[in-house]
Amino acid sequence: MATFRLALIQLYVSSIKSDNVSQACSLVREAAKQGAKVVSLPECFNSPYGTNYFPEYAEKIPGESTQKLAEAAKENSIYLIGGSIPEEDAGKLFNTCVVFGPDGSLLVKHRKIHLFDIDVPWKITFQESKTLSPGDGLSTFDTPYCRVVLGICFAELAQIYAQRGCQLLVYPGAFNLTTGPAHWELLQRARAVDNQGYVATASPARDDKASYVAWGHSTVVDPWGQVLTKAGTEKMILYSDIDLKRLAEVR
Incomplete structure (x- = not known):
């Protein structure tokens, strides 16, 4: 194809985990009804984003949130990229993305490798490394359409993934009001051009009352570096048709 x-x-991510998961599954069903074959949730979709929240909301994998995702993938016969959730394993916490296939099977468990530590004076200070441990593995999965790569935020891994034949790079990410306007679109377009692949980013919607305010603006960029579609800051489903003929032409 x-x-x-x-x-x-x-x-929108609230303080109630069950509501977040229910909302996510409802939107997954809506996306599938509109013809989506691959669906991605945003980073930390079941929990407020913050080092003080990660221990409270962390769960095992498989667990309540990922079980619901597996059921949603199977129910709708889609590839479901589960954004990320705080994961607890052997006393350590991780920022983890799971992917389920159309039969509900677990295809990938990706733990965020490059943790988000930032200190911009008078604007934002945030250190994931205070509570989270880094992952150490690359993550790809194959679909009948193309090979898909996973990352949480951006890193040097994109070039390695491209060399391994990946055509779609999906980044669940939660940039903020400092890094978002400066780097969100810039990094996506750069990675698309560098690696001649599609780049898609899934962000939480913006909640100005949250302790950590997400930038929003989920985006899809083509291999030429052109923005195909971009969300605003509100709750929505962003669709894009991924044309592999276009990718072949660019390469």
């Missing part, structure tokens, strides 16, 4: 529909779900 030369073209398939990708959906990025930009949702």
Whole structure:
């Protein structure tokens, strides 16, 4: 299949985990009804984003949140990229993304490798490394459409992934009001051009009352570095048709 529909779900994250998971699954169903074959949730979709929240909301994998994702993938016969959730394993916490296939099977468990530590005076200070441990593995999965790579935020891994034949790079990410306007679109377009692949980013919707305010603006960029579609800051499902003929032309 030369073209398939990708959906990025930009949702509001509340303090109630069960509501977040229920909302995510409802939007997954809506995306599938609109023809999406690959669907991605945003980073930390079931929990407020913050070092003080990670221990409270962390769960095992498989666990309540990932079980619901597995059921949603199977129910809708889609590839579901589960954004990320705080994971607890052997006394350590990770920022982890799981991917389920159309039969509900677990295809990938990706732990965020490059943790987000930042200190911009008078603007934002945030250190994931205070509570989270880094992952240490690359993560890809194959679909009938193309090979997909996973990352949480951006890193040097994109070039390695491209050399391994990946055509779609999906980044669940939660940039903020400092890094978002400066780097969000810039990094996506750069990685798309560097590696001649599609780049998709799934962000939480913006909640100005949250302790950590997400930038929003989930985006899809083509291999030429052109922005195909971009969300605003509100809750929505962003769709884009991924044209592999276009990718071949650019390469």
